[in-house]
Amino acid sequence: MLDPMENMQIEAQALQLTKDDFASDQMVKWCPGCGDHAILHSVENVFPNLGIAKEDFVVVSGIGCSSRFPYYMNTYGMHGIHGRAAALATGVKLANPKLSVWMITGDGDCMAIGGNHFIHTIRRNIDINILLFNNKIYGLTKGQFSPTTPQGSKTKTSPQGTFERPFNPGELVIGSQGNFFARSLDANPKAMTAVFMEAAKHKGTSVVEILQNCVIFFNKAHELITNKETRDDNQLWLEHGKPLIFGKDRNKGIVLKGTRLEVVTIGENGVTEGDILVHDQYEKDPGIHMMIARMMPPEFPVALGVIRSVAAPTFDQNLMEVLENEKANSRIKTVDDLLQSNPTWTID
Amino acid sequence: MASNNNKVVELEQVVVRFAGDSGDGMQLTGSLFSDSTAFAGNDFATFPDYPAEIRAPQGTVSGVSGFQIHFGRKSVYTSGDLADVLVAMNPASLKANMRWIKKQGLIIIDSDNFSDKWLEKAGYTSDPTTDGSLDGYRVIRTPVSSLTKEAVKHLNLDIKTTLKTKNMFALGMVMFMFSREPNVINEYFEKKFASNPLVVEANKAVLAAGYNYADTMEIVGYVYKVNPAPLDKGKYRNITGNVATAWGFIAAADRAKRPLFLGSYPITPATEILQELSYHKSLGVKAFQAEDEIAGIVSAIGASFTGSLAITTTSGPGLSLKSEAIGLAVMTELPLVIVDVQRGGPSTGLPTKSEQSDLLQALYGRNGEAPVIILAAQSPSDCFYSAFEAAKLSLEHMTPAILLTDGSLANGSEVFKIPAVAELPEIHPPLAEANDPEYKPYRRDPVKLNRKWAIPGTPGLRHRVGGLEKEDVSGNVSHDPLNHQKMILLREEKVMRVANYIPEQSVFGPESAELLVVSWGGTYGVMRTVVEQMQEAGHFIALAHFKYIMPLPKNTEEVLGRYKKIIVCEINNGQFVKYLKINYPQFKYHQYNKIQGLPFLVAELREQFEKLLNA
Numbered sequence: 001m002l003d004p005m006e007n008m009q010i011e012a013q014a015l016q017l018t019k020d021d022f023a024s025d026q027m028v029k030w031c032p033g034c035g036d037h038a039i040l041h042s043v044e045n046v047f048p049n050l051g052i053a054k055e056d057f058v059v060v061s062g063i064g065c066s067s068r069f070p071y072y073m074n075t076y077g078m079h080g081i082h083g084r085a086a087a088l089a090t091g092v093k094l095a096n097p098k099l100s101v102w103m104i105t106g107d108g109d110c111m112a113i114g115g116n117h118f119i120h121t122i123r124r125n126i127d128i129n130i131l132l133f134n135n136k137i138y139g140l141t142k143g144q145f146s147p148t149t150p151q152g153s154k155t156k157t158s159p160q161g162t163f164e165r166p167f168n169p170g171e172l173v174i175g176s177q178g179n180f181f182a183r184s185l186d187a188n189p190k191a192m193t194a195v196f197m198e199a200a201k202h203k204g205t206s207v208v209e210i211l212q213n214c215v216i217f218f219n220k221a222h223e224l225i226t227n228k229e230t231r232d233d234n235q236l237w238l239e240h241g242k243p244l245i246f247g248k249d250r251n252k253g254i255v256l257k258g259t260r261l262e263v264v265t266i267g268e269n270g271v272t273e274g275d276i277l278v279h280d281q282y283e284k285d286p287g288i289h290m291m292i293a294r295m296m297p298p299e300f301p302v303a304l305g306v307i308r309s310v311a312a313p314t315f316d317q318n319l320m321e322v323l324e325n326e327k328a329n330s331r332i333k334t335v336d337d338l339l340q341s342n343p344t345w346t347i348d
Numbered sequence: 349m350a351s352n353n354n355k356v357v358e359l360e361q362v363v364v365r366f367a368g369d370s371g372d373g374m375q376l377t378g379s380l381f382s383d384s385t386a387f388a389g390n391d392f393a394t395f396p397d398y399p400a401e402i403r404a405p406q407g408t409v410s411g412v413s414g415f416q417i418h419f420g421r422k423s424v425y426t427s428g429d430l431a432d433v434l435v436a437m438n439p440a441s442l443k444a445n446m447r448w449i450k451k452q453g454l455i456i457i458d459s460d461n462f463s464d465k466w467l468e469k470a471g472y473t474s475d476p477t478t479d480g481s482l483d484g485y486r487v488i489r490t491p492v493s494s495l496t497k498e499a500v501k502h503l504n505l506d507i508k509t510t511l512k513t514k515n516m517f518a519l520g521m522v523m524f525m526f527s528r529e530p531n532v533i534n535e536y537f538e539k540k541f542a543s544n545p546l547v548v549e550a551n552k553a554v555l556a557a558g559y560n561y562a563d564t565m566e567i568v569g570y571v572y573k574v575n576p577a578p579l580d581k582g583k584y585r586n587i588t589g590n591v592a593t594a595w596g597f598i599a600a601a602d603r604a605k606r607p608l609f610l611g612s613y614p615i616t617p618a619t620e621i622l623q624e625l626s627y628h629k630s631l632g633v634k635a636f637q638a639e640d641e642i643a644g645i646v647s648a649i650g651a652s653f654t655g656s657l658a659i660t661t662t663s664g665p666g667l668s669l670k671s672e673a674i675g676l677a678v679m680t681e682l683p684l685v686i687v688d689v690q691r692g693g694p695s696t697g698l699p700t701k702s703e704q705s706d707l708l709q710a711l712y713g714r715n716g717e718a719p720v721i722i723l724a725a726q727s728p729s730d731c732f733y734s735a736f737e738a739a740k741l742s743l744e745h746m747t748p749a750i751l752l753t754d755g756s757l758a759n760g761s762e763v764f765k766i767p768a769v770a771e772l773p774e775i776h777p778p779l780a781e782a783n784d785p786e787y788k789p790y791r792r793d794p795v796k797l798n799r800k801w802a803i804p805g806t807p808g809l810r811h812r813v814g815g816l817e818k819e820d821v822s823g824n825v826s827h828d829p830l831n832h833q834k835m836i837l838l839r840e841e842k843v844m845r846v847a848n849y850i851p852e853q854s855v856f857g858p859e860s861a862e863l864l865v866v867s868w869g870g871t872y873g874v875m876r877t878v879v880e881q882m883q884e885a886g887h888f889i890a891l892a893h894f895k896y897i898m899p900l901p902k903n904t905e906e907v908l909g910r911y912k913k914i915i916v917c918e919i920n921n922g923q924f925v926k927y928l929k930i931n932y933p934q935f936k937y938h939q940y941n942k943i944q945g946l947p948f949l950v951a952e953l954r955e956q957f958e959k960l961l962n963a
Contacts, residue, residue: 024812026824053807058653071812076804077814078650078653078680079812079814080646080676081815084642084673086643087642087643087647087650088649089650090636090643091646091647091649092650092651092804093650094647094650094651095651095655117642120638319634323632323634326629326630329630330629332628332630332631333630334769335631338595339599339767339769340766343585343586344583345387345389346582347582347584
């Protein structure tokens with residue numbers, strides 16, 4: 001038996017699609033240097049390789065810089081209203097579960113105005129792919145703080161620095177009983193493409209947080225994990241079945257000590273590679289995944305890659321099963337049956 | 349049936365009102381009596397009157413639940429003004445309903461519940477059944493509770509279960525009074541409580557006890573008979589407005605060969621539409637209960653983009669929440685029906701009471717120039733046809749439609765002649781064909797001005813839509829000033845051209861007369877009743893009742909111009925009259941408005957119209 005990934009590749013070859021099949025004729029109007037460009041290219045690289053016909057993709061979005069995305073993809077698409085992309089994606093998927101539905105959203109769109117739809121979509125496990133562009137600022141409205149802006153940041157609406165606590169999207173996803181959460185970086189297109197492939201493969205709501213740089217309003221928001229000098233000590237690329245090792249010298253690792261994670265150095269204090277926590281992205285219990293998603297500098301590196309990927313029944317599958325079951329078993333087969341259902345009476 | 353001792357009196361029409369505590373089962377009592385009315389062949393209309401609270405404190409006026417039924421030998425258009433018969437299970441229900449009973453009307457009370465304790469809870473200082481305050485009425489004091497206990501003594505039930513059946517004693521009495529066969533009710537017990545034979549037995553016994561009590565005690569002295577109404581041949585059922593609305597959409601989806609998708613969130617008094625559609629998955633209906641009103645409509649827009657007949661159902665507060673999304677459907681030019689089951693507002697207002705006060709919100713409550721089709725259903729059974737029509741117009745013209753119903757239509761019921769689906773009109777949405785080289789997202793049909801519906805999954809039609817202004821024909825995002833104006837005018841004109849596809853405004857009554865009564869939506873029954881009565885009394889009066897609100901029928905101006913005086917009657921502070929004044933400022937409009945969470949009464953309307961005719 002082929003694994004699903006290989007199967008997909010065979011189907012993709014049969015369809016013979018390329019990146020050009022998905023490039024739209026619209027001028028891309030994001031700022032030069034914006035991380036969104038790299039994300040667009042990655043998605044264009046992923047779509048032809050999924051074994052899905054080009055007319056079976058639907059890309060929807062809310063409002064914000066990221067949400068212009070559907071206009072730049074040659075697929076069926078809808079640019080919705082602020083915060084509601086998840087509801088739009090839900091309607092598309094439930095109306096036709098065969099479609100591959102992609103939702104593009106930003107930190108404000110997804111977790112401020114759209115927070116309610118975000119958590120409920122995840123809770124239901126509707127089979128859609130959510131790409132969450134997290135630049136930690138409001139870009140399209142020109143520089144107000146967002147739900148992910150780090151505490152203390154001075155922005156146009158927090159001239160004295162924010163004093164509200166930011167969301168960590170991974171915590172929201174896992175807290176909403178999410179089954180797929182991955183994190184990626186606009187500065188690493190290759191890894192980003194691989195993560196998108198995994199998200200596409202996952203059945204159910206998959207959320208990919210992309211740490212994306214806004215060059216205008218919050219440049220270098222992710223500097224610590226993108227700068228050549230500091231990144232190796234502040235990012236940790238996860239791989240299923242591999243120990244959580246990071247650092248310039250690949251000698252730092254994460255261990256589970258009691259109920260907490262801790263950074264250790266291999267070779268110091270008797271720590272060996274065997275002591276390091278091994279990543280299991282398929283573990284149903286969300287405990288360790290939650291801890292990995294929460295890791296933040298300066299205490300921890302940021303975890304990148306697939307944090308959680310657990311198979312579970314999807315809402316759309318369940319809905320179709322109930323529909324089929326009702327069709328097979330109900331006495332009401334036609335609209336006339338319904339109208340004539342008891343109690344009725346006849347006048348001759 | 350009736351024993352010989354009771355004299356049979358034939359009546360043209362009767363109004364019966366059942367009232368009791370919220371937990372007394374008055375809605376069930378009323379609906380069972382309605383079933384027996386249907387089997388007796390009468391035409392009828394019903395209306396439940398219940399509090400917003402599920403179980404308000406027992407025995408208090410705020411916890412009273414009522415159910416009114418109007419039935420007759422002739423066509424019945426309303427649930428009736430004042431009751432001929434009131435069944436009051438406790439002092440609170442008597443107190444709450446005194447103003448709904450005719451002078452000299454018949455009042456049946458459960459005398460077991462008229463103790464000091466319950467009188468005090470209801471706010472009485474003395475017993476109205478003995479202190480003379482009911483002089484002029486015919487009061488039948490019946491110890492319903494103790495007779496019920498007696499009737500089921502042999503079954504050894506606990507007291508709670510026993511007293512739960514006392515509503516059936518009252519029902520039995522009323523059944524006897526109106527010469528009804530108890531069989532239909534007994535069949536209901538057998539079906540409903542099939543798993544609990546003891547409960548079937550108890551209910552049957554209590555119903556029979558009430559029936560026999562009324563017979564042997566000769567409590568009324570008469571047995572009334574309302575002969576069958578001359579209804580057309582065919583199959584009939586009793587239907588509420590909310591169920592009719594749900595079924596209308598199911599039928600429309602069938603005739604359009606499109607799957608039905610509902611995105612909705614529970615809200616009084618619209619919830620039953622969501623509930624009803626949730627049952628019908630065997631017909632392919634996808635009813636999605638969303639996390640809020642906005643997700644309800646936006647998921648429907650997603651489903652509409654994907655080729656479903658998509659609808660969302662709500663009441664006034666929910667319509668407010670959906671405003672922005674309705675604009676998205678206007679801009680993306682997708683079919684979508686929004687049902688607003690109107691209730692008393694503003695804000696939370698009067699959730700269980702009916703009003704017609706969302707008309708201006710439906711017409712104008714959005715940012716930008718955002719016209720939509722608006723229809724208003726006129727009776728519980730008409731909700732079926734109005735839902736069908738709203739779906740047809742929305743699908744064929746590719747623009748959202750709002751269907752206005754209201755709390756009284758939603759919960760009220762009437763006789764519905766069952767149509768054959770094949771006899772309903774076909775619906776032809778303008779689907780784009782796969783790989784059409786000429787396809788452009790915003791290219792329009794020159795006649796209707798609608799764009800084509802290109803459904804995801806169809807080869808060769810990939811395109812993007814969205815809330816940003818669209819360039820004419822191509823559908824690309826455009827900020828061009830002249831294009832914006834052009835598109836606004838096109839969207840407006842598209843909706844106005846719907847007038848070419850709806851019937852002309854009809855008038856009930858003479859072509860021209862002294863007075864034209866104008867009304868719209870859920871008040872049809874009472875308006876028709878009063879105008880008919882006045883015509884029969886020799887008045888020159890006609891009724892123009894509007895069902896198509898946006899656009900108005902093409903002959904509206906001509907109709908309004910034919911009459912000397914016009915009076916516009918609404919359950920709001922004058923919204924339709926404002927709309928008419930904007931469109932046809934040359935006419936003088938009188939108006940009559942009632943905003944009490946209560947329906948119009950025939951008598952009050954008649955008084956208004958007579959005043960105007962005599963002025």
